[in-house]
Structures are given as C-alpha cells and as structure tokens.
Amino acid sequence: MPAHQLAPDITGDPSETLDTERAHLATSRAALRAMREHARSLSSDAAGDWVSQQILQALLDQRVEALADHSGTPLFFGRLDRAVDDDLPGTIYVGRRHVHDDRSRPLVIDWRAPVSRAFYQASPADPMDVARRRRFGYHGGDLTAYEDERLDQGGDLQQSRLLTEEIERPRSGPMRDIVATIQPDQDEIVRSGLGQTVCVQGAPGTGKTAVGLHRAAYLLFTHREKLARSGVMIVGPNRAFLSYISSVLPALGEVKVDQTTVAGILGDHLAPEDPAVATIKGDARIAPVLRRALWMHVLKPTEGVLFTKGINRYRVADHEASEIVAALRGTTRYGPGRATLAQRLAHLVLVRMEQRGESPDDRVQDAVARSKPVKQLVDQVWPKLTPQQVLHRLLSDPEFLAAAAKDDLTAAEQSLLLWAKPAKSFRSAKWSAADAALMDELGDLIERTAVLGHLVVDEAQDLSAMQLRALGRRCRTGSATVLGDLAQGTTPWSARSWTEVLTHLGFEDGAVTELTLGFRVPREVLDFAARLLPSIAPDLAAPQSLRPGSGSLSVRPAPDLAASLAQAVREALSREGSIGVIVPDASVAAVSKVLTDLDHRVLSPDTVDDHRLLVIPASLAKGLEYDHVIVVEPADIVDAEPRGLARLYVVLTRAVTSLTVLHARELPAQLC
Template identity: 25%
Template sequence: MTVGISKQDEILYLNKTLDTIKELLDKFGDSSYERSNDIKSDRRLLWDSIKELDEIEVQHFNQNLAMQEKLYLNNIEKIKTLRNQLNSPYFARIDFKEEGESPESIYIGIASVIKDDFDFLVLDWRSPISNMFYDYEMGPASYTTPNGEIKGEIVLNRQYNIKNGEIKFIHESNSSIHDEALLSVLGSNTSDKMKNIVSSIQKKQNEIIRNDKTKVLLIQGVAGSGKTSIAMHRAAFLLYKYRKTLKAENILIFSPNDVFSEYISDVLPGLGESNISETTLEDFYKSFLPSIYNYEKKNDYLEYIYSEDTKEKALREKAMKFKNSIEFSNILEDFANNLPNMLIQFKDIIFDNKVIISKKKVSEVFLNKFKNVSFIDRIESLKGNLFAQVETKYFVQAKNKNASDFGYNPFDHGNNIQSYLKEEVSKQVDTMIETINPVTIYNYLWRDISKYTKLNVEEISDFTIKNIQNMNILFEDIIPILYLRMHMDGFKNYKNIKHLIIDECQDYSPLFYKLISKSFRNATFTILGDINQKISNDTNIDKKEDIEVIFGEDNTQIVSLTKSYRSTFNITEFSKNILEFGEPIEGVERQGMEPQVLENVNIEETILEKIKEIKESGFESIAIIPKTAEKSKELFNLLKDKIEDLNLIIDDNSHYSKGISIIPSYIAKGLEFDSVIVPDCDKTYSKDSERNLLYTVCTRALHSLYLLSSSEKSILL
C-alpha cells in the first residue's frame, strides 16, 4: 500500500496508527487484567488444596502458574512499549518499489504496530526491510530475506519528529539519514539517561549493530562516536533476530561503574526490550576471593593514580606498568601451569604400615594421567584412581583379616570397608597438598619472580609482598589473583551468557581478557573503547590489536569509528589538539561557541558566573569536573549553599540526575552533559601522561566548555 505524500495524508495515517495503538492497549490491558485474576485465583486454589494434591499435581500446578506469570509479564512489557509508541509511533518512512511491483510505504519505529494480525502499520527498526532506511539513499536498494535478496528502488525517503502524538516536522531528502534531522538530534539537550538513537543511526553504525557473524567484535570509537549506544542497540538487534533462543538474561555487560550502569539503564526498555544483566569488576570477583583481605576499590585506585606525586606512587606506577603488561600475563600463565608441581608433595600411600602405592607411582598418575584438567579436578581424579588401586590390592585382605588391625571402625563406616578405604586414601592425599589460598600462591610468584623474567623487578616484588603481608590487595593485583584462583579450581564456564559486552575496554589488562575468554566460552562479544581515553600510560591495553591476539585473529573483527557526534565541531577540534598522538578524530559539522580558557580567575566566582550564562542559554545539564574526588568534595562544600540542588557524585552510591553536578574525572567518563566546567585546568594537568584524561574530560561537553585556572593555564593546552 502506498500512502499519499501530502501533510494531510500523513496526519490521517498517524491518526490511524494511534487509534490502532489505543485498541491494542485496550486489548492487552484487558488480557493482563484477566490473567492477573487467573494467577491470583490459581494461587488461592493451590494453597487451599495443597494437602490434597500429590507431588506430581503440585508440580503441574506450579508449571501452569509459571506459564501464566510469564505471559502476564510479556503483556506488561508490550503495554509499556505501546505507551511509548503513543507518544511517537514511528520516525521514518521509505517508499520502496520492488522490481515489477507498485511502490509500498514502509513506516519505521522502535517496534511494529500490527492491525488485525496482518496489516503492518509500522515495522520494527530491526527488521530486514527497515535496514534499507539506514543503508540506502534514494534510488536502487535491496534487502535480504530467508528466501533471498529483494531488489528495487527507494522512491521516497522521509523522517519525522512526532511528540505527544503530533507531527512536529517532516524532513524529506535523498540521503539515507538526513543531515538536517541528524543535526536537530545532536543540537538538542542531553538528559540524565542515555537515549536510544534509532532515528539517527549512521550507515557504519548500522553495519556494526547488525553484525551477527563475528565471534568478537572490537569497536575502537573516539569520544562521542556512539560506541556504547551501538553496543546497546546491537544487543537489541540480537534479541530481535534470535528471539527464540536469546533472552535478556543471556546478555551481560561489564560496566565501568554503577553510575554508568544507571545512565544506560533506559536504552533497552526504550527499544521495547527487557534490561540485560550488568556487573562491574568488583561485583564479579567478590565471590571468588578470600574475604580476609582488604581489596582496593576501583575508585580508590583511580583517586590514588590522579593524586599528588610521591616516591611510593612512582614505584606503584612502575609496578602497574609491569603487572598490566602482556609479558606479565604470559609469566602468570606459565606460573599457573606449573602450580601442580609446587602445591603437592608426593608421599607413599600406606596401610598396615606397608607401602601400597609408592610416591613415585602417585606422582606419575598425577602428572601424566590427569594433566589436562584443573588442579582441583586432578586431585579428585587422583583420589579416585588411588582408591581403585588400593581397593584392588587391599580389599580382599581387609575382608579376610581382622579389619580393625588396619584402623577400620564399623561404628564410623557402617560395616562398609570400602567406605573406610576411600576415606583413608582421601585423607592421605590431603596431607600431600598445601592449603590453597590464591593470595598465598600469588605471593609465591613474587617471591620467585626472578625465575620468570630477566627484568629487574626486585623493587616491585618487595612492594607487592609487603602489601600482601599487610593484608592489602591493590587493585592491579586482583585480576592476577582471580586468574590463579580460577586456574586452580577450573575456569567456570558461564554457559547461560551467550553475549558479553565490555565497555571501556582500554582500561582492562591483557590478563583480564584471558580470564574472560576462558570463563565465557559460549559467548560472542562486543568489546568497545577508546585508546585515546586510557586511564594511564602505565596501565592496560596499549593498542586494540592486543585484544585481537588474545581472542585470535580469525575470531576477531576490529572496527574503527573516527567521527564524533557528541560535541560541537569547535569542542571536538579543541579537544583533539590536547592529544599529541592517538586515533584520528573527525568532528561533525555542528558549529557552536568556542571553548573558553580562563586564566588567573577566582574559581568560585567564575563558576557561578558561567552557570548563570549557561542557564540563560537554555542548557540544563551542567557538570563541574575536577580531576579527583577530593577536589570535588572541596568544591561542593564551597558551592553547595550558593547553587540550588547541587549534586555531588563521587562513588557508586551517588545518583546522577539532571541539573548541576560535581563529578570527578574518572567517574564522568562515558557520561555527557550540555555544558562542562573544568575548574582545575592548571598545573593539576602538567604531565604528558595526563593528556588522555584532560581530553576525556573535555569531550563530555555537547554544547559549551569552560576551562578555569586560578593561575596560569595547563601546559597541555
């Protein structure tokens, strides 16, 4: 069906669509009400009849209840999506003329709207036919179906801004995503939650989102290139395409912190999908490591990195550079592989004061027969093998002689000699094994580190051992210890996770990726980050190819996004000049005011003055971004009585909301604001190694950027 192209035709079609959405809301609302009553009734019936039902009947009842509840929750999700669609049911239209056919009008929205079970008024943006909107301009176009490629041409291409069920404007163009519409989106104010970008996805972004063939997709994207949005939209696409086998609980995102997790929490629900699971590194390791130690938190670690220089800090930076290197990753791997030889002292298996199995034989069984399984599994396999040998050699003797001569007690083993023999073998093997504490094992590595490297790391070794002796585990030591723990126990395979998203990938070590690749063996990956935004030159991944080596070149595809859509052209150009080297950066042609660098000013007065100017310009989201949390607290105490509803965000318990916030540099990472004020752009940023951090801070701004200094400006500008 082809819809007319006049404004009146469009209004009529919109009204028809809105009427259908209202009908669907009534339908699903009634269905949900009835199903809710059915669930309540069935629960009451089960409770009243529980004593009269047998186990099979109770199981059947529970299965039926679970099915009813699942359908009810699905209805609730559908109602949420429909309510969103009442506000804006679609954002685009293409008229596609298939070869030999009449043109057909295709309206595209966040989810399909279907009238009478067969009339598609709106198509889901993830559908194959909708893909043409993102990939083609006016003219020849095609899309792929299970039956093959459908060819034709796009004869009309429109975009809409619909709010509260009313058409605000219509853009018509011969390009795939119209520049005017894109600039309109980019020029709007930001919010306290990341928004979906379905109406402005660019062609290259679309290719990444719809890539479902690559095991590991690595996205190197400059600040503001939309890489996190792309990862979330890719998750939505995979949930749509593989909806029969992939559910929200099968996707996990490694988030840099809880503030960021909250910031992205509306994206998938806004696309009609349930939220996926999320975790931070700290959440992930908690259940694996001994609780008797003090583990440094990530934010405390970052605060330390960005604090004043000291002799100890210089040593720690040297240690971090080594511990986060590929060389150390390989050292730890070799060390872990040799653990069995270190942790077990082989002994004879003895019964009745006689050697039944020699320690040489025990050693041969352990080292050769079970060498391809984890240490813990090898121990259990060894016990089983030795018991079988003892049973064969000794069981007949034990039955024919007075069993008590061998330590057997019928009151302990219920007249079961085999049970006694099995327990005795297990006890004797346990005496061979040193108590397994991954922190202790890690300490052994540093005690003997000279065996594994030719580098002079004695000072680093002493520093690490001293901290462990004081029961303090530094942040950079957590992943190595976790790796040893998992290597000893056997890497758990999180089979339920079928897709894993890792954000800010440049801030994780090579060892982290080894650990992840072994723990999520069934998963595909979206790994995203920006080498230009590395925490420190002394830490972590140096180049994107480092990750490719770990996962394997055949499994990995690297994609680069060089265009920044977040900031004005002026801010992008200013920010990229802070970097001496790094990935190329291209700004979008959205002009704005030049960033202001203000030297020798009163910081408090200037902040208040600039906030007034920003508000008068109509901008709502303002971030004051000092380098550290300590400086953030100082500024907050200085300004809290002078700025209404001022937010202080310094840890994962803080809540980010729209308005004016003070937030340290490392927590602001990944967020965006209408305006940014940098209150300490002086000698605070004085080292080349801090260029990445200052660049990251500046690229949080969409529309305006102010860099203040109470003395001379930073030498990095």
C-alpha cells in the same frame, strides 16, 4: 540548491498527512496495549509442576514488561513506502518493537527486522526496493512533523533536518537510545553476526556506546532462544556510567540483560595500592606465574594407599600413586584433578580386588574414593585450595614467589609485589582491585568459569591485561563487542592498540572498526580537544564533527576563579539543557562550596544524577555527556595523574552544546 541534491519532499496537504499518521500512531498504541493486556491475562497454571509454573510466570512477566508503552518516546519513528509488489507490505512503519492488531497484521515493524534495514541503509544509489523514506518528528510522545526522502529519483540526499534536530536535542537524565538516528556505518556494526567479535575505536561523540548497546539488542532479537540460555552482559567502567545507560535497552524492549562493572564481576576489593604494583599485577606476564604457583602445591607422593576391607588389605604402591599424579598434573583443572586422582587410586584398589576373585562395582569404587586412606593421600599430595590461599602465599613468601616467577618477573618486580607487612592468613588479607583479577585467574585454573553468549565491554582501553583475560573467560565460546577510544586511556596500563586488547580477551580474529565522524560534540569543541592527540595518541586520526558549533567554545583566563565560575554557571542556567561542572577530584569540595547558593549536586561514583546542575570529579566524567560543560583549571587535572593529558581529553569532549574552560594557571602547552 545544486540540481543533483534532493531536498526533503513533502507531498499533499501536510496537516492532512499529519492527521493520518497520528491516527496510525493512536491505532498502534491501542494495539500495543491490547497485546500487553493479552500477555497479562495468560496464566502459568497450564504448566505441569510448580517449578515449570514459576519459570513460565517469569517469562510472562518479562513479556508484559517488554510490551510497556513508554509515553515519552515515539512508538515508530520512520516509514518505508516500497517500490516493489511482493509478499511484504507496501508500507512499513519502523519502530522500537513489533506491534500487530487483533488479526495479526503488522502495524509497526521492529527496527531490528531484516526489512527495516533499508530505513538505515537505503540511498538513491541503492534504494533497496524503497521509493520513499519518511522520518517523523516528535515532542515527547506526540507526532509533530514529518519529512520525506525520495529514493527512486537518483541524485544525493541532503542531511535530514529532523535527523539533525534529534541528534542535537538537549538532554537531561539517563542516556537515550539512538534507534531513530543510527547512521549507515553504525548500522553495519549493529547488525554484525553473533559469531563475530567486533571492536569499535570511537572518537568522542561518535556514538560507540550506543552502537554497542544497540548491537546487544539486535543480537537478542535475532538469536533470542540461544542468548536467552547463555545470556548477554554489559560491562561498564563504573556504576554511575551504568546508571546513565540503564534505560536504553528497556526502551528497546530488552529487560533481561545484566549490566555490571569489572568490580561487580571480580569482587569489589578496595584496598589502596601503589600504581606501580597494580601495573605489574595487571600485566599478562603474571598469568604463567599464577599457574606455576597453583601447581607447585601438588607434591610427589612419598607413600601409597593401604585400603582395608574386613580382613583383606589392598595396597597401591607409592610409585603407582606417583605415576597417577604425574599424569594428571597440569593436564586438567586443579579441582577436577583432585577428584580424578581419588577415582584413579580407587580404581587400582578395585583391580587388586578383582585379582583376588572379587567382583566390585562402581558403588564400591566410589566408596573407596571417599575412604579415609584415599582422602588422606589426596589431601597430602593435592591439597584443596582457594584462590585467596594461593595468592596470599605468593605475595607473602619470597622464596615461593621466586620459584613461581622464574624468568617472567625481574627481581625488582618480585620485590615490589611482596607485601611489606604480610597478613597473618588469607582470611585477614586486604585485597586490591588488581588482586581481584589474579584471584579470578586462579579461580578458573581451579574450576571452569561459566560462560556467556555475548559480552559488551565499554571503555575497554582502560582495562589491564589480567582484567581482559577475566572478561574473555566469560565469553570464550561466544562473542564480544569491544568499545573504547585509545586516546581516552587514563590508567597506567591503558592499551596502546586494539590488537593487544583482543589478544588478551582471546579474540585475536576480531574485526576492528574506527568511527571518527561525530554527531554530538560541536566541531569547535572537538578541534580544541584534538590538539592533545599528538601527545596522547599520535597514531589515531583526528575526529571530525558534523556540527560546526560556531561560538560553542569559550576559553577564559580567570584570576578570580570562584567569581568566574559562578558567572559561567549562571550563564549556563539561562540556557536550555543539562550542566556539568567538571573539576579536578581534589577541588570538588571547594567548587561545591562556591556554588552553595545555586541548586546543585555532586556526582558520586555509584549513581548517575539527573539533577540539572552537577559538579563532576574529573575521574568520573568518562562516558557521560552534558549540554553545557564548564571545565575548571585544566592544568590541575593534568597534574593529578600520570596520564593527565588523556584525562583532560576526556573532560574536554563531554559537551554537546557548549564548553567553557576556566583557568587561573597557564593552560597546558598543547592547548595554546
């Protein structure tokens, strides 16, 4: 070993040290149980009224849930021995949450606390007041090993063996947190401030999804009061993905975070649609078309208001009503504009009353605004509308669409947008996923959309401009964490740059960070998949992996595909870890039939399945990972969709231990 490298250092009797650390773990677990019991014993009866009692009880229930001790995960995973004598403890245990004893002495410090930052960032070059960093190895919840790194002696540190083992450990079921293995570049992103929008371009295996989730946990810890009011939301590509990541935040003590999909926000509209039409609907150019379509419903008054009270009549002339409508049109949201129009018409009626010596008050003005003459005029010139009504008219009426489109859409694009067989009414219309984003845009033009404090968007490269605008509206006064990989864009409207994505979200000043160093996908597998990059994302740097993975890749011609598949699955079953058989969507049933004699399940779009052997449609593979992946017929995956090469790149990078590629057809030229 070179003299300038420092091997992990174990001092004293290892067994005695382990016993001491296990005793601290037992003490900490007992203290956590006591904290939870104390929280459970608190009563909401002290609140003054029933509503306050319900709110307080909900907060107490959340506190009890957050203090749950997950027996299969370590309560702490690191220790810092500090080199300075100050007000902070000399020894700090870093873990998933704060734990203190009955005298409020800290036994475990939350990984998000400022003092814990040294666990991730300290080095011999910058020890950050730390003399020694200790990492712990666990099996289940039991402490089994430790490893010391001296930070006060200069030189360079070798890669931690325990860290490597934890990263490479086979996994099954939902995604685990990476709180014990966060790398310095990941930690910088996680600890970015609430006011900063961060965009992470992450190659496969770089942990971008985990970084986004941990940033959400960090912000909730650092800005608890503010985000408790405004909320944090995680948006993923599908429900299977959300199920896969669902246990990460609860394991970190964060139990009140909404996790949903774009369809969950905009509405689960499933009408089939030509991708060419969906692409036009997803283009940002349609936003001004929608705005014009809405405001084209506001008409110039042809008559004024005649309000009668007893024997008195009060008139607002048509030109006065026209001036009010012109002043309001387009300067406010559509819904509040209707109410304001009624109030301004009523105000002019009150002016007439005052001119006759009367003394009307605000109650009179409200009554006039609700009166039949005023309501009739408002309904005539500023009709009450829903997004569905406006969109139905836009897609059904060629003349209306042409007037709203102006020069933003070509005649050919307008022709594509028009329904071949228009629904009789907006109530009977069958809406598509692309329509949902248009209705959301119209909905915000009518009434303001509620906003969040922070939004985490994963696989953002696959969202259309209109979907991104819909998400951006929900955090217009907050910030966002945007995650994705341009090379994994598989929709016809996939983004070509992150500047484009941030612009549509409304965060043009967001910082773009690129993660290219992978920890999970073996290098041999990643290098094979990266042969596709010049064709799908030539501007991206090729990803690198810390894991050589010698022997992790097997590419096999398979004239008898069924027999080769059965053999490959049996080989994988003889090894430890989860197995994903990823196939073209059209081949799912056939492949499942081949595996009839083997205990397997087919992954559905709505849930993640922790069964050991899964058959996975290629369209659902994004964001998931398995120890052993068997890819069936890459050429069919490529041929199934316009961006099939990008889909294949996704599929080939799901393996964290081994990848087997079976092909009866010729491989795509890029892989040869």
